[in-house]
Amino acid sequence: MEFKDLSIDSESNRFDEHLNTEENSRIIFSGIFGIGKTYFLKKYFSSKSDDYVVVKLNPINYSVSSNEDIFELIKFDIGFELFSKNPDFEKIDFDLKSVSENYLLENYDSIINELIEHLPKLDHSIESIFKPILNLYKEIQKHRKELKIDDRKELHDFLKTFAKKEGTYREENSITELLGKLIDSIKLNNEDKKIILLIDDLDRIDPEHIFRIMNVFSAHFDHYNFDGENKFGFDKIVLVCDVDNLRSIFHSKYGMNIDFSGYIDKFYSHEVFHYNFSNVIAENLDKFLNSLDLSKTNLTPRTFSGSYEGTELEFILSHLVKSNCLSMRTLLNYLKSELTVPNYGIKTNSIEFGHVYSHASPIIVILHILENIFGGKQNFNKALEKLIAFKPSIQLGNYYGYYDKRVGNLVMLADVLHSNLSISNEVYLYENLELDIKVTYQIHQGFNYTGVSGKAIIVANFHDNLSDKSYEQKAMILKQKIPYFQLLKLAYNNMNYITKLNE
Incomplete structure (x- = not known):
């Protein structure tokens, strides 16, 4: 008997109801280590491939040093997954009047080189996304030709000062712009599907990295709370962890007097989903x-x-x-x-x-x-x-x-x-x-x-x-x-x- 032999019907029905609750765009999926969370979510979303495109990340597999910004690796990993799920770029639009999108058009080569350089740290290889990278490059070249020479010169001077604004709610550097465009393209090619970002084993990485990831999302949620927009434009974000373990890590880092509930509640729209393993x-x-x-x-x-x-x-x-x-x-x-x-x-x-x-x-x-x-x-x-x-x-x-x-x-x-x-x-x-x-x-x-x-x-x-x-x-x-x-x-x-x- 193996995990693949397990029936998850009762929990699938319960999670289905939770996931489809109106305006439920942020979800914490909680359960103790070894309870089968990864198995359940893989099996659940495999059965829902007509409804969702899932971008799944496993930060625990990253080769990241203590002084390195894990959120930058998160973005590169999202880029890798998005390329792998959108190989042909049948539909992709560029707003030629947008400074940020023109930045992407002008700097695609260097952005992709930066992505490729980070793949070994993410335990990924270039082979699986080589074709989609080339396909997007062809689209980029097509749109570059549509820019007037004078417009490009005027933009070029401005783009020199288009700084990487890391550490703020925007985080709008070149990779961020690429991610937004890739997600838009997937949405255009999968109009009936929701795009989900799923971050697994969040509580099993270094505490510094846990709260770097969460604080970036938190700052974004605070800024965009009026319309409920998720980071990078995902329809739903699912954080997978043991919320009790996360609470212990939080108090160990920030002290017992700091309110964990007030911190964590912005990461879920309705309530924490507790995976009921006893049902399984x-x-x-x-x-x-x-x-x-x-x-x-x-x-x-x-x-x-x-x-x-x-x-x-x-x-x-x-x-x-x-x-x-x-x-x-x-x-x-x-x-x-x-x-x-x-x-x-x-x-x-x-x-x-x-x-x-x-x-x-x-x-x-x-x-x-x-x-x-x-x-x-x-x-x-x-x-x-x-x-x-x-x-x-x-x-x-x-x-x-x-x-x-x-x-x-x-x-x-x-x-x-x-x-x-x-x-x-x-x-x-x-x-x-x-x-x-x-x-x-x-x-x-x-x-x-x-x-x-x-x-x-x-x-x-x-x-x-x-x-x-x-x-x-x-x-x-x-x-x-x-x-x-x-x-x-x-x-x-x-x-x-x-x-x-x-x-």
Whole structure:
């Protein structure tokens, strides 16, 4: 399974509505690193090629020194992308009375040389835009001939003083003039399409460069706010980042007392679009579970989809995603690696069942898979701590299916020092005052009768009287809140107390 296999239908519909909101010309597309923002936007705009021309920039790929102006590279990169999207220049108009456009006509050769010189820093080559550069050159030559000699001489003296006004809202140097003309040409040749500038991974570049880019746009927005015009004439500008990470970078640079909201709100017209990755996860977890190739492990072949293991993995993974503890990139990288779920014997105190096997014990398989996804115990424990802070307790009635196995298996491991995983008809009592929980449970045989599995009988609060005959378990379970992920963390760490016979 790879990113290309993921369904994004639900988020596509939501983003489509956001993008097409009236007068929504500035957009912040926010999501944590590794959540699949780049994949989503590429797939979304590929499906909308009849509606949009997208100029996508990746400043993180630039070879830019700390004292170099990244916005100049942004402009050269936009120029490269615009040339690549407008190879023939079927329609292009020049206003021969415009000083700035005559400057472009007079200096096209030097402007293009400047663009070409910067291509290596942008990780681009000249080959892909060589033809459109020549085609525009032919158009330039045609318009040059239309200028009267006297007009050209008069303009020439003025153009000598046509300074590069960098650092102001105009930034109108030669490259800027070229960009405006290229965008006009694309609009003439694609009258039914919107032209979008998309800047990806904005929060992953040097903070100095982040705010240089944003401050240039900000100055432009401030000046042109009366008509909502975007920089360079783009119909829409989409900035892609993790807005929370951007907030942290902002306060680190400017101090906690500086208002981030007042700074950032000019970069979006309506509201920040938060990419809801949990929707994508929900649509694709079945695919993920079915992609687990158990033939690479020593597990007995089985299917996770629709089983207790699958339901529990889906439940835990979806909450890890919602709490920003897990990215789809991490999940997919796990699938690309060698799947290893250890198989070992486990000593029990049962007379009839002296030992069982980890690979036939569902909760142990689940915990090993989760540990592997996070790359080890330390990372998984950190994720669980973050998840507990995000969701200290859950109302189990919302997840009633398999509740007896779900709670029973966690409690069986949380209580391992007491039960020693002994399979019998005995009813065990697990009590935890700190978590305000009391559970009666039994331990049964697991998968293929060679593993171990817990089953909850009654789940109650610590001070509840379980001998009260009026106690109705089903009614209680539907309304009770349980410290589920705290039990999960206890169960996981108590695996250290399991007596392993072999590995």
